[in-house]
Amino acid sequence: xxxxxxxxxxxxxxxxxxxxxxxxxxxxxxxxxxxxxxxxxxxxxxxxxxxxxxxxxxxxxxxxxxxxxxxxxxxxxxxxxxxxxxxxxxxxxxxxxxxxxxxxxxxxxxxxxxxxxxxxxxxxxxxxxxxxxxxxxxxxxxxxxxxxxxxxxxxxxxxxxxxxxxxxxxxxxxxxxxxxxxxxxxxxxxxxxxxxxxxxxxxxxxxxxxxxxxxxxxxxxxxxxxxxxxxxxxxxxxxxxxxxxxxxxxxxxxxxxxxxxxxxxxxxxxxxxxxxxxxxxxxxxxxxxxxxxxxxxxxxxxxxxxxxxxxxxxxxxxxxxxxxxxxxxxxxxxxxxxxxxxxxxxxxxxxxxxxxxxxxxxxxxxxxxxxxxxxxxxxxxxxxxxxxxxxxxxxxxxxxxxxxxxxxxxxxxxxxxxxxxxxxxxxx
Numbered sequence: 001x002x003x004x005x006x007x008x009x010x011x012x013x014x015x016x017x018x019x020x021x022x023x024x025x026x027x028x029x030x031x032x033x034x035x036x037x038x039x040x041x042x043x044x045x046x047x048x049x050x051x052x053x054x055x056x057x058x059x060x061x062x063x064x065x066x067x068x069x070x071x072x073x074x075x076x077x078x079x080x081x082x083x084x085x086x087x088x089x090x091x092x093x094x095x096x097x098x099x100x101x102x103x104x105x106x107x108x109x110x111x112x113x114x115x116x117x118x119x120x121x122x123x124x125x126x127x128x129x130x131x132x133x134x135x136x137x138x139x140x141x142x143x144x145x146x147x148x149x150x151x152x153x154x155x156x157x158x159x160x161x162x163x164x165x166x167x168x169x170x171x172x173x174x175x176x177x178x179x180x181x182x183x184x185x186x187x188x189x190x191x192x193x194x195x196x197x198x199x200x201x202x203x204x205x206x207x208x209x210x211x212x213x214x215x216x217x218x219x220x221x222x223x224x225x226x227x228x229x230x231x232x233x234x235x236x237x238x239x240x241x242x243x244x245x246x247x248x249x250x251x252x253x254x255x256x257x258x259x260x261x262x263x264x265x266x267x268x269x270x271x272x273x274x275x276x277x278x279x280x281x282x283x284x285x286x287x288x289x290x291x292x293x294x295x296x297x298x299x300x301x302x303x304x305x306x307x308x309x310x311x312x313x314x315x316x317x318x319x320x321x322x323x324x325x326x327x328x329x330x331x332x333x334x335x336x337x338x339x340x341x342x343x344x345x346x347x348x349x350x351x352x353x354x355x356x357x358x359x360x361x362x363x364x365x366x367x368x369x370x371x372x373x374x375x376x377x378x379x380x381x382x383x384x385x386x387x388x389x390x391x392x393x394x395x396x397x398x399x400x401x402x403x404x405x406x407x408x409x410x411x412x413x414x415x416x417x418x419x420x421x422x423x424x425x426x427x428x
Contacts, residue, residue, distance in 0.1 A: 002014045002015075002017065002018050002023045003023065003024050003025055004017050004022070004023070004025055004029075004033075004058070007025060007029070007030065007033045007034050007037075008033065008034050008037045008059075009033065009037075009058060009059070009062055010062055010066075013058065013061065013062050013065075013098070016098065016100050017058075017098075020097055022054070025051070025054075026050055026051035026054075026055075026210075027050070027210040028044060028046040028050045028051055028052055028055045028208065028210045029051050029054050029055045029058075031055075031208040031210065032044055032055040032056065032184075032208050033054075033055060033058060033059050035206045035208070036055075036056060036059035036060070036182075036184060037059045037062070037063070039182055040182075040204075040205070040206045041182060041183045041184065041185075041202040041203050041204065041205040041206070042056070042183075042184040042185065042186075042205055042206055042207075042208060043185050043187075043198055043202060043205040043206070043207045043208070044056075044184070044185065044186040044187070044207075044208045044209070045186075045187060045188070045189075045190060045207070045208070045209040045210075046186065046188065046208075046209070046210045047188050047330065047331075047334065050210060052156065052186045053090070053091050053094045053095070053156075054094065054098075055186070056080075056154050056156070056184045056186065057080075057091070057094060057095050057098055058098060060078050060128065060152050060154075061095065061098050061099055061104060061128075063152075064077055064078060064104055064127050064128070064151075065099075065102055065103075065104055068103075070103075070125070071105070071124075071125030071126055071127055071149075072125050072146070072149060073123060073124060073125050073146075074122050074123060074125055074143075074144060074145055074146045075125045075126075075145075075146045075147075075148070075149045075150070076107075076122075076125065076126050076127075076128070076129035076145065076147065076149075076150055077126075077127050077128065077149070077150065077151050077152070078127065078128045078129070078150065078151060078152035078153075078154070079128075079129050079131070079136075079147065079150050079152065079153050079154070079177075080128065080129070080130045080131070080154040080156060081131060081132070081133055081136070081153075081154065081155050081156065081161070081170075081173070082130065082131075082132065082156045082157060082161075083132065083133075083157050083160040083161045083163075083164050083166065083307075084132070084160070084304045084305075084307065085110040085111065085112060085132060085281050085284065085304070086275070086284065086288070086304060086305060086307075086309055087156065087157060087307055088108055088110050088130050088131065088132055089108065089110075089285070090309070090310060091130050091156065092106060092108040092130045095128055095130070104127045104128065105126045105127045105128070106126065106127065106128045106130065107121055107122065107126035107128070107129050107130070108129075108130045108131070109121075109122070109129065109130075109131045109132075109135050109136060109139060109145075110131065110132045110135050110281060111132055111134050111135045111138075111281070112279070112280045112281035112282075112284070113280075113281040113282070115135070115138060115139070115142075118135070118139065118144075119139065119142065119144040122139065122144050122145055123144075129145070133161065133166045133169035133170060133173060134166075134169060136169075136173060137169055137172060137173065140173075140176060147173070147176040147177050147178075148176070148177075148178060149178070150177055150178065150181060151181055151182065152181060152182050152183075152184070153177060153181055153182070153183045153184070153201065154183075154184045154185075154186070155170070155183075155184070155185045155186065155187075155197070155201065156186050157186065157187065157188065157307050158185050158186065158187040158194065158197060159187040159188055159189045159190070159191055159194065159327070160188075160306075160307060160331075162191060162193050162194070162197075163325055163328075167193065167196075167197075170197065170200075170201075171200070174200055174201060183201045183202050183203070183205075185197065185198060185201060185202060185205070188307075188327060188330075188331065189327045216330055216333065216334070216364065219337040219341065219342045219343060220333055220334075220336060220337045220342075220343050220344070220345050221342070221343070221344045221345070222333065222344075222345045222346075222347070222368055222369065223344070223345070223346050223347070223368065223369050223370070223371040224346075224347050224349060224357075224368035224369065224370050224371065224372075225346065225347070225348050225349070225370075225371055225372035225373055226349050226370065226372065226373030226374055226375055226376060227348045227349065227350060227372070227373055228350060228351065229350040229351070229352070232320060232348050232350065233261065233264055235348065235372075236250065236261075236265075236318060236320060236348070237265065237268055237270075239318070239346065240265070240270055240297075240298060243315070243316065244297070245297060246297065246315040246316060247291070247294075247297060247298075247299075247311065247313050247314045247315055247316075248297065248298050248299070248314070248315060248316045248317070248318060249298075249299045249300075249301060249305065249309075249314055249316075249317050249318070249332075249335050249336075250298060250299070250300045250301070250317075250318040250320050251301055251302070251303065251305070251306065251317065251318065251319050251320060251321065251323070251332045252300060252301070252302060252320050252321050253302070253321035253322075253323065253324070254302065254321075255276040255277050255278045255302055256278075257321065258274050258275075258276045258300045258301060258302050259274055259276065259278070259300075261274075261300050261320065262274035262298075262300040265298055265300065270297060270298050271295065271296045271297045271298065272296060272297070272298040272299070272300060273287040273290055273291060273296045273298070273299055273300070274287060274299070274300040274301065275287050275288065275299065275300075275301045275302075275304060275305055276301060276302040276304060277302065277304060284304075287299065288309070291311065292311055300320075303323065303328050303331075303332070305335070306323075306328050306331040306332045306335070307331050307334075309335055310338060311335070311338065312338045312341060313341070314335050314336045314338065314343065315336065315343060315344065316336060316343065316344040316345070316346060317332055317333045317335050317336045317343070317344070317345045317346070318346050318347075318348070319332060319333075319345070319346070319347040319348060320348055321348070321353070322347060322348075322349060322353045322356040322357060322360065323356065323360075324356065326356070326359040326360045326362070326363040327363065329347075329360045329363070329364075330363070330364075332345075333345035346371075347360075347368060349376070351376045354376050
């Protein structure tokens with residue numbers, strides 16, 4: 001029995017889903033699809049991997065198909081915005097499966113690829129345009145895309161768009177859209193700035209929620225290793241060597257850090273690749289394809305891969321660097337335990353990452369089980385006058401005359417016990 005038909009989808013589309021092996025909707029699909037078909041604006045709260053693409057994609061495909069009209073030149077009848085190229089690609093592939101051999105056309109435009117070819121593809125218009133905000137603005141400024149006739153707007157992973165600094169781009173795009181449209185906003189978390197986006201884009205929205213923020217898949221086994229920053233690479237190589245042949249994704253905080261780590265792993269004999277903001281779209285696509293095909297065992301990535309990558313056989317996710325945004329921890333480890341499989345998530349915590357660890361554990365609602373090393377002790381934890389402990393090492397002596405106390409809030413003690421200044425790099 002195909003339960004999608006009970007949500008209001010046509011028999012033809014339900015049959016198409018059955019061909020794809022989809023017969024039972026997920027909770028977010030069950031709640032959102034009927035309301036989208038009613039024409040209501042939606043504010044959806046659901047974690048990545050819960051089936052949001054079908055939740056907004058299926059009713060849009062059905063409605064556009066039933067109208068039967070063709071798009072005007074350079075126009076898009078429906079616009080879907082997503083924060084990363086990888087997520088745009090995944091949405092594009094899913095929609096292409098839904099439309100099948102129908103007359104509907106789905107087009108993708110992202111940065112890191114030739115803009116000339118994308119301008120050419122948009123000349124005849126498209127039914128559904130899936131885009132990253134930056135490239136879409138590039139195309140509108142060149143008059144290659146006209147949004148004045150767009151009937152549907154979808155903001156997917158809206159919270160990550162805020163994290164990546166797309167708020168100004170979203171405001172710019174909003175001015176190009178008609179007031180009369182249906183808008184669907186989906187997010188894994190609800191930061192305060194999301195209210196501004198909701199007021200700007202949505203009209204009397206219906207709120208649907210299926211999973212609270214911080215909810216992690218039940219089949220993910222999580223663990224924590226306290227590791228000194230200078231020992232992280234060696235520790236990672238040891239763990240990878242113990243499970244050679246298993247697919248693993250390793251998350252770092254910076255682009256340069258990801259590339260350095262990948263080269264170190266490759267030099268040590270691991271089949272490793274990387275994806276990050278300094279890679280072209282073609283390079284990122286090739287790395288992902290090689291990883292999926294088994295040509296690579298280890299994929300080193302920044303948070304561009306924290307959402308939108310669906311590879312069922314990823315056995316373990318390593319948080320080589322803890323993320324600055326605690327919700328990204330949940331998204332990162334969600335790359336494992338896909339399609340009903342079991343998975344492991346291993347986090348490394350250096351002495352300057354205690355603040356990030358506390359934020360992650362607060363979001364999760366529990367302390368991560370420690371499998372290696374000893375906790376870094378800050379001033380609140382150490383006895384009076386004692387130095388903070390380091391995993392596997394004796395406490396350092398404080399130079400005479402230096403200030404007392406250890407590092408706090410994730411900042412390591414520098415020479416003479418003074419605070420060490422952390423550089424702030426923008427991850428991509």
